[in-house]
Structure formats: C-alpha cells, structure tokens
Amino acid sequence: MKSAFIHLASRHTSLVIKNDGRMPEVMYWGKRLPDETDLAPLGMTLSRPIPGGRIDSDTALSLCPELATGLFTSPGLEGSRNGSCWAPSFMVVDAEITPQSVTFTCRDKIAELSLVIDITLDEESDVCQSRLRLHNDGQTEYQLQRLSQTLPVKAQARELMYFHGRWTHEFQTKRMNLEQGAFTQENRRGRTSHERFPAIVAGQTGFSETHGELYGFHLGWSGSHRIHAEVMSDGRRFVQAGELLMPGEMTIMPGESYETPVLYSCYSPDGLNGMSQRFHRYVRQNIVHFDHQAKPRPVHLNTWEGIYFDHDPDYILQMAETAADLGVERFIIDDGWFRGRNHDRAGLGDWFLDQSKYPQGLQAIVECVKQQGMEFGLWFEPEMVNPDSDLYRSHPDWVLKTEGYEQVTVRNQYVLNLQKPEVFDYLYGCMNSLLSEYDIRYIKWDMNRELVQGTHDQHAANHGHVKAFYRLIDQLRKAHPQLEIETCSGGGGRIDYQVLSRTHRFWASDCNDPIERQSIQKGASYFFPLEVTGAHIGAGHCHTTGRTHSDGFRGMTALFGHMGVELDPVKATEQEKATMKKYISLHKSLRTLLHTGEHFRCDTDHQDTQAWGVISCDKKQAVVMFTQIALAEYALAAPLIIPGLDDGLNYRVTLLENSSGDLYMKQLPLWMEEPTIVNGALLAQAGLMMPAIQPESAILIKLEAV
Numbered sequence: 236m237k238s239a240f241i242h243l244a245s246r247h248t249s250l251v252i253k254n255d256g257r258m259p260e261v262m263y264w265g266k267r268l269p270d271e272t273d274l275a276p277l278g279m280t281l282s283r284p285i286p287g288g289r290i291d292s293d294t295a296l297s298l299c300p301e302l303a304t305g306l307f308t309s310p311g312l313e314g315s316r317n318g319s320c321w322a323p324s325f326m327v328v329d330a331e332i333t334p335q336s337v338t339f340t341c342r343d344k345i346a347e348l349s350l351v352i353d354i355t356l357d358e359e360s361d362v363c364q365s366r367l368r369l370h371n372d373g374q375t376e377y378q379l380q381r382l383s384q385t386l387p388v389k390a391q392a393r394e395l396m397y398f399h400g401r402w403t404h405e406f407q408t409k410r411m412n413l414e415q416g417a418f419t420q421e422n423r424r425g426r427t428s429h430e431r432f433p434a435i436v437a438g439q440t441g442f443s444e445t446h447g448e449l450y451g452f453h454l455g456w457s458g459s460h461r462i463h464a465e466v467m468s469d470g471r472r473f474v475q476a477g478e479l480l481m482p483g484e485m486t487i488m489p490g491e492s493y494e495t496p497v498l499y500s501c502y503s504p505d506g507l508n509g510m511s512q513r514f515h516r517y518v519r520q521n522i523v524h525f526d527h528q529a530k531p532r533p534v535h536l537n538t539w540e541g542i543y544f545d546h547d548p549d550y551i552l553q554m555a556e557t558a559a560d561l562g563v564e565r566f567i568i569d570d571g572w573f574r575g576r577n578h579d580r581a582g583l584g585d586w587f588l589d590q591s592k593y594p595q596g597l598q599a600i601v602e603c604v605k606q607q608g609m610e611f612g613l614w615f616e617p618e619m620v621n622p623d624s625d626l627y628r629s630h631p632d633w634v635l636k637t638e639g640y641e642q643v644t645v646r647n648q649y650v651l652n653l654q655k656p657e658v659f660d661y662l663y664g665c666m667n668s669l670l671s672e673y674d675i676r677y678i679k680w681d682m683n684r685e686l687v688q689g690t691h692d693q694h695a696a697n698h699g700h701v702k703a704f705y706r707l708i709d710q711l712r713k714a715h716p717q718l719e720i721e722t723c724s725g726g727g728g729r730i731d732y733q734v735l736s737r738t739h740r741f742w743a744s745d746c747n748d749p750i751e752r753q754s755i756q757k758g759a760s761y762f763f764p765l766e767v768t769g770a771h772i773g774a775g776h777c778h779t780t781g782r783t784h785s786d787g788f789r790g791m792t793a794l795f796g797h798m799g800v801e802l803d804p805v806k807a808t809e810q811e812k813a814t815m816k817k818y819i820s821l822h823k824s825l826r827t828l829l830h831t832g833e834h835f836r837c838d839t840d841h842q843d844t845q846a847w848g849v850i851s852c853d854k855k856q857a858v859v860m861f862t863q864i865a866l867a868e869y870a871l872a873a874p875l876i877i878p879g880l881d882d883g884l885n886y887r888v889t890l891l892e893n894s895s896g897d898l899y900m901k902q903l904p905l906w907m908e909e910p911t912i913v914n915g916a917l918l919a920q921a922g923l924m925m926p927a928i929q930p931e932s933a934i935l936i937k938l939e940a941v
C-alpha cells in the first residue's frame with residue numbers, strides 16, 4: 236500500500252501520521268507546517284535506512300509498538316489468550332479523518348483483536364488528546380497485562396523532567412539526562428498519588444521556563460499508572476503511558492473492550508511556559524468551565540486546622556461570623572461533623588450528623604453561613620470506613636480485601652468496595668440525603684489511603700474502584716447540578732485531569748507552610764491553572780512543618796491560586812486578622828486576572844529565589860511575584876526577566892505589595908521609589924532589578940500598559 240500521511244493541525248502545532256496500512260506512526264510532531272505542504276515527499280525524505288546487523292525490514296515506532304515487527308522496545312500491548320496471541324500484528328482497516336482528529340481501526344484477524352486509536356489535536360490549545368480501545372473479537376478470554384499509548388519525541392529531547400513527592404510535599408520536580416535505556420515511573424497505589432504525579436516532560440538539554448523545545452505528557456487517570464521514556468539503540472526516543480494493571484486484573488471477555496485513560500500531550504517550542512499555557516488553555520476550555528464574571532471563585536474558610544475534631548456549633552457560628560468579616564465567601568466544615576468522629580480512629584462510614592455535637596441539627600449553621608453572605612460546604616470521605624463504626628460492625632464484608640488475608644489499615648481505616656452495588660447505593664443514599672436536606676453547595680471529597688490487596692470478584696479491584704468512584708461522583712452531580720466538589724486525598728493524592736473533569740478544584744497539599752507551598756504550587760502550575768489550585772493561609776506556626784512564617788508571607792503565597800483560609804479566625808490576633816483581610820481583598824481585586832490570564836514562571840538566577848506572574852490575555856496588565864525562598868547566595872539578584880509582555884507596549888511598573896513591611900536596604904532600585912514606565916521588550920530582555928529582600932518574604936509587582 237502506498238504511504239499516506241495524515242496531517243492534523245492546530246494553532247501552532249502539526250502532527251503528521253503515516254498511514255500505510257500497518258500500525259500508524261507519527262512522522263512529525265512540532266511547529267505547525269503550512270497548510271499547503273505536500274506531505275508525500277516525506278515517504279522519501281524520512282524513509283529510514285536499514286543498517287547491518289538488524290532485522291531486514293524497517294521497524295516502525297508506531298502508536299502501539301509491536302513485538303511482531305521485530306521492534307525490541309517496550310511494546311504498546313501486552314497480553315495473551317492463555318499464552319497464545321501474545322505478539323499480535325495489526326493492520327489498519329479504517330481511518331476516519333477530520334482536520335483535527337483521526338480514528339484508526341486496526342485489526343489482527345489471527346489474534347482476533349481490534350484496536351481503535353483516537354487522536355485529536357485541539358485547535359485552540361495545541362494539546363493532543365489520545366486514547367486506545369482494545370476489543371476482543373474472539374471466542375475466548377483475552378488477558379490484558381498492559382495497553383499503553385506511545386508517542387515519539389525528537390531525538391534532541393534528551394532531558395527529562397519528572398515529578399515526585401510524598402504527603403505534604405507534592406509536585407516536586409527532578410531532571411535527568413536519558414542517554415541510553417529507559418526511565419520508568421510506576422505507581423501502584425490505586426490513586427493518582429502524592430508520590431508520582433502522572434506526567435513527564437522530555438525536552439532538549441537545558442530547557443527552561445522560557446526556552447527550549449519540549450514535549451509534555453499527562454495521563455488523566457486517578458489510579459495506578461506507568462510512564463516510560465525510552466531511547467532505542469538506534470537513537471529514536473519515545474514516551475509511553477498507560478494504566479498499570481495488577482496481575483490478572485483485566486480480562487477482556489469475548490465481545491468486550493478495554494479503553495485506556497486519555498493521554499494529554501503537547502509540543503512546545505518555547506519552554507515550560509509554552510507547555511503550561513497550552514495545558515491551561517486546554518483545561519479552561521475542555522475540563523473545567525467557570526464563568527468568572529458571573530461567579531468569581533469564592534474565597535474559602537476551611538475549619539480543619541482551626542478546630543480539627545472539636546466541633547461546637549456556637550463556636551463554629553463565631554468562626555463563620557469572623558470569617559465573613561475577613562471577606563470569606565464559602566465556609567466549609569471539614570472532618571468531625573458525623574457520628575462518632577471525635578478522632579481519626581472512628582466514625583468513617585457513618586454519614587449521619589453527630590447529634591451529640593449538633594443537638595440542634597445543621598440547619599441553623601447553614602442558615603447563619605448563608606446570612607453572612609457565604610456558601611456552605613461539607614467534608615466527606617465516602618470511600619472509607621473505620622473498623623470502629625456502625626457501618627463496619629454491620630457490614631464487615633463491605634471492605635476491600637482479599638479473603639483469608641488481613642487487610643492493612645492506613646490512618647486507621649479501610650477502603651470500601653464501591654463495586655458492590657449495595658455499597659455504592661448506601662454511599663449515594665447517605666450523601667444524596669444530606670445534599671437534599673441542606674443547602675450544601677460544596678463538598679470536599681477526601682480519600683486518605685491507598686488501595687492494598689483489594690479484590691473484587693476474584694480479581695484485583697483497582698481499575699474497577701476508580702471507575703466506581705467516577706460513577707458515584709457523576710451520579711451525585713447529576714442529581715445536584717449546582718454542587719461544586721473539591722478533590723482531596725490527604726492533600727494532593729488525587730489530582731489529574733480525569734478527576735478534575737468531575738470536580739472544580741483540588742486541595743494541593745496538607746502543607747500550608749508558605750515555603751513548601753511555593754514549590755508545591757509551582758509544580759502544580761506546570762499542568763493546572765491557578766483557579767483550580769486550592770491555596771490557603773494557614774496558621775503562623777505551621778502544623779505540618781513546625782516552622783513559623785509572617786502573616787504577610789502566608790497571605791502573599793495564598794494569593795496565587797483559589798484562595799482560602801485554614802485556621803481559627805476567632806483566635807487570630809487583630810493584626811493577623813487585618814493582614815488576612817488585606818490579602819483577601821487584594822486577591823479579590825486581582826482574581827479575574829489571576830483566574831483568566833496567562834500564567835508564567837520566570838527563570839531566576841538561583842534556586843533561592845522564585846518568581847511567577849500572570850498577564851491578562853490582552854497583555855495590558857500583569858502581576859509578578861518575586862520570592863526570596865532562602866538567604867540569597869549573592870548580595871544582588873540578577874535583573875528579573877519578565878517573559879510574555881507585549882514588545883509594543885509600555886508598562887508602568889509599581890510595587891503593589893511587600894510581605895515583610897520593611898525593606899532593609901540603604902537604597903532601593905529606583906523604579907520602586909519613582910514612577911517608572913518601561914517598554915515590554917526591555918523587561919523581557921534586560922529585566923527588572925529586584926530589591927534585596929529577606930529570606931521567606933516576597934514582593935508583588937504590578938505592570939500596567941499606559
């Protein structure tokens with residue numbers, strides 16, 4: 236069959252796929268090619284030589300690399316029919332093509348399998364969205380071990396940036412050069428995980444926030460995953476991503492299919508900012524939909540770190556009144572409101588109001604919160620049960636475990652088997668009745684442990700659990716369309732595009748220490764826009780790190796996100812309250828810009844400083860925050876290069892806020908003392924001199940086109 240090339244094009248990107256009847260292969264993924272480009276010569280110009288010492292025919296690095304072709308890389312598909320059909324080879328039998336998407340149907344008649352490959356290049360954002368579906372056409376079971384998507388990256392993309400972390404320390408990044416072999420990240424925790432956010436970046440050596448060609452990948456899946464980057468012995472490179480299945484977990488019955496999670500990817504010629512801006516645009520247009528004019532993201536107060544399990548309705552009312560006075564717009568009662576929940580060893584599963592704590596019920600509180608002009612929100616952890624609960628006592632068999640083995644506890648709790656219809660219905664019933672009885676506009680949906688040795692129907696339960704969790708949220712949202720949901724999992728343990736498509740924001744971390752938050756929120760910003768990233772002002776003496784930070788620095792760090800407060804406002808000093816009020820009002824004055832503008836991170840000259848900002852879509856206004864994380868190595872920071880401004884515009888540069896009050900310098904940079912107007916190109920090329928500020932403090936700079 237003669238080669239045919241399919242050209243998918245978006246605003247800035249082209250993806251060219253070879254369709255010669257065999258498994259399709261990406262031949263080019265990069266800057267957009269002119270529309271009229273004749274692609275036929277690619278068959279000549281990119282035809283690969285066949286060197287000595289190799290298979291006698293060319294081996295394609297296809298969208299699902301096949302062992303059958305003699306490609307010795309990690310294959311896209313691993314599985315068998317009790318040992319046979321383990322190395323299938325597919326032919327394309329159909330390709331449905333639109334300017335933005337292609338769906339290939341591929342078939343292997345001998346193995347009796349069909350594979351459907353869907354790829355869409357989003358016109359506006361340049362994000363590529365892809366997924367595979369494997370269908371069992373045969374009469375016997377097909378045991379699937381792994382079905383992953385594979386996309387090639389340019390040979391120059393030798394450097395990887397990957398994510399790691401742990402509880403209270405999410406979204407940390409590391410770099411490595413991949414010269415030979417492979418890098419594989421595997422997450423077996425049954426949730427997205429704090430430890431291994433399902434994403435990777437592969438780019439040319441030394442790529443930075445503002446420079447370098449690179450590719451970003453994120454797997455939208457709230458369960459276990461495997462991400463793999465490999466360099467073949469011939470120098471070709473690729474990234475592969477898919478769900479990680481437990482042994483024997485997935486059997487595709489005759490006539491049935493398995494579908495992979497969606498892989499989101501993009502090419503950026505202009506560094507990590509270019510990548511993030513593409514992903515943010517995609518999220519805003521396709522995953523979460525907010526009308527910021529009609530309803531700005533409300534500022535929260537969450538009771539958790541303020542009162543923990545100590546719930547006294549009168550006191551909670553005082554908290555609500557004080558919160559409203561600070562400018563809070565949504566008041567959320569966290570853990571501790573339901574029966575028996577006096578500590579983290581009991582109560583999960585019994586989703587009924589604790590009458591001993593709330594003898595007058597919840598209605599009076601909900602009403603008071605509303606009268607104060609705030610929305611009311613409530614915490615749930617639906618998937619869990621404590622052994623010390625009425626639910627467990629009456630249904631010990633509802634727990635996810637493997638018969639004959641002792642199930643481990645995590646935070647004194649077990650996971651419920653949501654795949655049992657009676658469990659699903661019980662949870663839906665409890666939540667639906669509370670949501671129907673009270674005017675609850677928001678729930679925080681927590682999940683404080685991993686899945687360990689959970690079996691359902693004789694098989695590992697992980698995949699089915701994630702699906703059942705999605706179904707439960709979907710059903711509740713259908714019944715309560717106005718309800719907003721926060722995804723939380725001990726902080727940032729379940730954050731990904733798939734859960735985000737069902738929720739409205741995520742709790743980035745249980746750590747409210749602003750120093751830690753600087754890196755956590757920066758890490759999250761690679762894939763998520765600010766309006767979905769929960770960022771709270773925590774107590775001065777941070778509960779998870781024991782460090783103490785100034786009111787100003789805490790306020791400043793919480794500005795760049797979906798802002799909230801997480802402390803007891805009643806106990807706050809007058810000065811602390813005044814500072815919170817100031818930062819909440821500053822956030823409100825900036826939030827349209829923060830939540831609709833283009834986010835960027837600056838390349839700073841040293842790791843002890845960090846800077847990021849947001850510029851409005853019309854480029855007429857921007858804010859930039861410069862943070863001194865630790866004591867500076869040099870007495871002077873290099874001028875801050877501010878990317879993304881309009882070269883043709885002049886900007887008035889002013890200091891909008893300074894977290895530490897005093898700036899201990901004999902002389903400030905002159906722009907901080909006198910009105911200064913400067914061209915955007917000068918700020919982007921020559922930069923702006925920063926003051927020498929103290930560690931653990933930040934300044935906020937405003938840029939307005941004149």
Ligand code: GLA
Nearest residue numbers: 539569570723724725726745
């Ligand atoms: C998790 C969450 C916290 C809080 C507690 C309540 O740790 O991440 O924000 O809701 O549970 O138990």
